[in-house]
Amino acid sequence: MTWIGAFRLIVTSWRGRFGLTVLGLAVFVSIFGTLIAPYDPEASSLAVLQPPSFDHLLGTTENGADVFSQLLVGARVSVLVGFAAAFISAVLGSMVGLASGYYGGWTDRILDALENWFLVIPTLPLMIVLARLLDPSLTVLIAVIGLTSWAGTGRIVRAQVLTLRERAFVERARALGAGDLYIIRKHILPNTLPLIFANTVLIIAVAILSEAALSFLGLGDPTRISWGTMLESAFNSGAPSAGAWWYVIPPGLAITMLVLSVSLLGFLFEEFINPRLQKESREVVVPEEAVTPLTQRQS
Amino acid sequence: MSGRWLTGKVAAAILTLVFVILFNFFLFRVMGDPTTQLARLPRATPEEITKLQAAYGLDKPLVGQFTDYVGDTLRGDLGTSQRSRRPVWDEIVDAMPWTLLLVGTGTIIATLLGSWMGVIAATRRGQKTDDGLLGFSLFTYASPEYWIGIILILVFAVWLPILPSGLQVTPGVEFSSFFAEALDVAEHLILPATAMTLMLLGQYFLIMRSSMVDVLTEDFITVKRATGQRWDRVVRRHAVPNALLPLVTLSAIQFGAVVGGAITIETIFSWPGLGELTFQAINDKDFPVLQGTFLVFSFAVIVANLLADVLYFYLDPRVKAT
Amino acid sequence: MKNLLEVEDLRVEYRGRPIVDGVGFSLARGESLGLAGESGCGKTTTALALMKLLPDGLSQQGSIELRPEGAEEPIRIGKRTEVGMQVVRWRHISLVFQGAMNSLDPVKKVEFQIDEVICLHEKGVSGKQVKERIADLLTTVGLTPKLGSRYPHQLSGGQRQRVMIALALACRPSVVIADEPTTALDVVMQAQVLELLERLRRDLGLALILISHDLGVLAETCDRIAVMYAGRIVETGSVDSVFSNPQHPYTKRLLASLPVIGGERGLAPAIPGGPPDPGNPPEGCSFHPRCPYSTERCLEDPALREVAPGHQAACHFSPWSSWPKVEPLKVGEGL
Numbered sequence: 004m005t006w007i008g009a010f011r012l013i014v015t016s017w018r019g020r021f022g023l024t025v026l027g028l029a030v031f032v033s034i035f036g037t038l039i040a041p042y043d044p045e046a047s048s049l050a051v052l053q054p055p056s057f058d059h060l061l062g063t064t065e066n067g068a069d070v071f072s073q074l075l076v077g078a079r080v081s082v083l084v085g086f087a088a089a090f091i092s093a094v095l096g097s098m099v100g101l102a103s104g105y106y107g108g109w110t111d112r113i114l115d116a117l118e119n120w121f122l123v124i125p126t127l128p129l130m131i132v133l134a135r136l137l138d139p140s141l142t143v144l145i146a147v148i149g150l151t152s153w154a155g156t157g158r159i160v161r162a163q164v165l166t167l168r169e170r171a172f173v174e175r176a177r178a179l180g181a182g183d184l185y186i187i188r189k190h191i192l193p194n195t196l197p198l199i200f201a202n203t204v205l206i207i208a209v210a211i212l213s214e215a216a217l218s219f220l221g222l223g224d225p226t227r228i229s230w231g232t233m234l235e236s237a238f239n240s241g242a243p244s245a246g247a248w249w250y251v252i253p254p255g256l257a258i259t260m261l262v263l264s265v266s267l268l269g270f271l272f273e274e275f276i277n278p279r280l281q282k283e284s285r286e287v288v289v290p291e292e293a294v295t296p297l298t299q300r301q302s
Numbered sequence: 303m304s305g306r307w308l309t310g311k312v313a314a315a316i317l318t319l320v321f322v323i324l325f326n327f328f329l330f331r332v333m334g335d336p337t338t339q340l341a342r343l344p345r346a347t348p349e350e351i352t353k354l355q356a357a358y359g360l361d362k363p364l365v366g367q368f369t370d371y372v373g374d375t376l377r378g379d380l381g382t383s384q385r386s387r388r389p390v391w392d393e394i395v396d397a398m399p400w401t402l403l404l405v406g407t408g409t410i411i412a413t414l415l416g417s418w419m420g421v422i423a424a425t426r427r428g429q430k431t432d433d434g435l436l437g438f439s440l441f442t443y444a445s446p447e448y449w450i451g452i453i454l455i456l457v458f459a460v461w462l463p464i465l466p467s468g469l470q471v472t473p474g475v476e477f478s479s480f481f482a483e484a485l486d487v488a489e490h491l492i493l494p495a496t497a498m499t500l501m502l503l504g505q506y507f508l509i510m511r512s513s514m515v516d517v518l519t520e521d522f523i524t525v526k527r528a529t530g531q532r533w534d535r536v537v538r539r540h541a542v543p544n545a546l547l548p549l550v551t552l553s554a555i556q557f558g559a560v561v562g563g564a565i566t567i568e569t570i571f572s573w574p575g576l577g578e579l580t581f582q583a584i585n586d587k588d589f590p591v592l593q594g595t596f597l598v599f600s601f602a603v604i605v606a607n608l609l610a611d612v613l614y615f616y617l618d619p620r621v622k623a624t
Numbered sequence: 625m626k627n628l629l630e631v632e633d634l635r636v637e638y639r640g641r642p643i644v645d646g647v648g649f650s651l652a653r654g655e656s657l658g659l660a661g662e663s664g665c666g667k668t669t670t671a672l673a674l675m676k677l678l679p680d681g682l683s684q685q686g687s688i689e690l691r692p693e694g695a696e697e698p699i700r701i702g703k704r705t706e707v708g709m710q711v712v713r714w715r716h717i718s719l720v721f722q723g724a725m726n727s728l729d730p731v732k733k734v735e736f737q738i739d740e741v742i743c744l745h746e747k748g749v750s751g752k753q754v755k756e757r758i759a760d761l762l763t764t765v766g767l768t769p770k771l772g773s774r775y776p777h778q779l780s781g782g783q784r785q786r787v788m789i790a791l792a793l794a795c796r797p798s799v800v801i802a803d804e805p806t807t808a809l810d811v812v813m814q815a816q817v818l819e820l821l822e823r824l825r826r827d828l829g830l831a832l833i834l835i836s837h838d839l840g841v842l843a844e845t846c847d848r849i850a851v852m853y854a855g856r857i858v859e860t861g862s863v864d865s866v867f868s869n870p871q872h873p874y875t876k877r878l879l880a881s882l883p884v885i886g887g888e889r890g891l892a893p894a895i896p897g898g899p900p901d902p903g904n905p906p907e908g909c910s911f912h913p914r915c916p917y918s919t920e921r922c923l924e925d926p927a928l929r930e931v932a933p934g935h936q937a938a939c940h941f942s943p944w945s946s947w948p949k950v951e952p953l954k955v956g957e958g959l
Binding site: 520524528529532533620 | 677711712714719725726731732740741745775791
Binding site for chain 2: 120123124128129136215216219221237245248254266267
């Protein structure tokens, strides 16, 4: 599993190209949105709920603000929360999965039970309860989503670690006196990272949808505009009944496109990784301990 | 033996539920003394606060409070809604049938339609039909269900005003018979159920399709064809039943998403179910209600998973042997 | 009297590459024909082609004519459509698939699956009659009828193999093709299955096409044998004639690799090299790159021709009265 191989995989399939393009666009807009936006997204005006025109490419909101500018600026929250929450979820899930799979015994039993609980419990209600407890903000959103989405990664990592633990090269390393942390770092982790990566990409998609849903329900950061809050405002101000399609369609479409692009990339990685992992996870990293005798290393 | 397996599964389910109650309890404690929130009366005297504390059992040790909490929950006492002052349980009981109606309709249609689409896509794998269905399913899978709901409202309630845009009945109308009222409800059910169906369709489709594709590569399918059976019969009689098995367990795992969708879709359509209740509770910061619906949602998902396990057990003759 | 089955110039292609390259043979009523050859030579593909069961992507051509008992017109399988084949398959010709592990529907009982097949081809059979026939079939293949009410996973491998044979006989076809019926079975089971097939052939007057890479198995059970190499038949004749007097270098080498009880000890000489790539077949005789006797003449396609009564071979230098001693070829040698 090489970076070049992965890159080539993406570029040669239309799914990969689509995913990369849309994702790239989203990241670009999330960074430069505030610079590109023609209007201040929060600037209100008297042109309330106006359909698209030359002045306002996507019309105006119930406050007379420019929808297009809001769309551009709102990208930042979705992308940021998506990536950050998925990252937290990946780190948490990996740690739990590693500890659980590697150490076994009671550690495994407790962590596995915890993992199963998080897997069974419906996530949105859980996120709602947690988010409502605290004052809504970006940090809260990222934390809540990250802390509730890790179980899927955890389970995958645990399964992988369990199979790796019994493999010959791990036993060899142990026989040569390698410690647990060394084995985890040098042997288990490299063979598990591709799996974690592929899974995390899909978690990004889930995180983006979660942020949108929470924002839509009123638990988003009130100081920020996101695609979810745009839908929230649109709905609360009666935009659908007013037929203001220019306000209602773009944010949802943006969310859909972003989620789609990330998902397609995620599926691609998964396909790539799965058959490979069976074949290649023999010795991705050359076991140094087999090459340098113990006595030398201790100096 | 099946008895032991079943007991094991039920025990696990109960344990999971207990942890939900535990979680709720700690949440209750974390958010602080509810008496200070409830007693937001101006100039509440210390004696009154102490009296309230005693009434809520907050002067007891932690363990005692927990056992009280569990006992209350099992008896159906989930606290009182801060907004309506009614017992949370009553609010839930009122809302539940509506959610069941919405979720039930959506799930049934999505399962049937999604499976049927999955079979078609698998038998026409690689062709345009397959690509089209895949594309459609991916789109609905990636899109927020409430956004789909809004679009449905836009199209069918605003632009072509043929369906109502919300609520479960037309307000202010007296119905001549139960049947007439049921019809009105049905009319109001169409859009929300469509949103729910579209949300779930993609999942069921993808699962069924992949399951069918796997089954169609099996040897016994070629054998059935070799025996002179018509291909459509081979698919229907031998491929589909084998492909349905994983669908049962996999769809149970998706039940959590169903719950999430119920919340947002009911919000859009002001459908008076548990989801709408949750939404209002969010706005009102009505914690007893939020915890109550969380408990009920968790319970539903746990039970759904259990039922799926049991169902799979009875459907797959191979599992019975273990 | 014409033969039961006549195959002429059967060709199967995959993306322009020939997998079966002009195969022809005939099968008389009640006769058993062995189809021998190494993996990949096209034996299974030929079997599938006889029933028009080739997977998508493979195209077949050629004449396949079946004349079951009492039929006025021959069944021209080569010309039949998928729908037309549905009445021919199993009723007149059936196939025991290689590897019976997963050949039955896992969620249906055995008796249901046999019942299904019988009712498919015979309308108006009463439920009682079908039950009797199923019990009969199972007994014939050496299983207790009780096993019919079980699910496939509840049967052992050997039992499943027998069920497949019972299934193949269910509609009383005139031809049964058995594709590697003994592979993946232990020696004891092998003997039992072969004995079963032979007994069935005698008792029911079946014609049998037995496909195997194991020459020993074919020698025991078959009347005639056809040796395939790279999609073509390179030698065919009665088992006695071919085994005692092989007329093609490939057959000779195959036979030499069979250990003989009481014969010399030591490793049997392997045939150097491997089967040719169908996308890039050798010029002329497809075996010549691996043949120790090849000369320039072999660049010309040798046709299958009669070299002894009832015995045909596709070699320019046959009939071989004796085989000159040659140094075993090193890998890569040959023309």
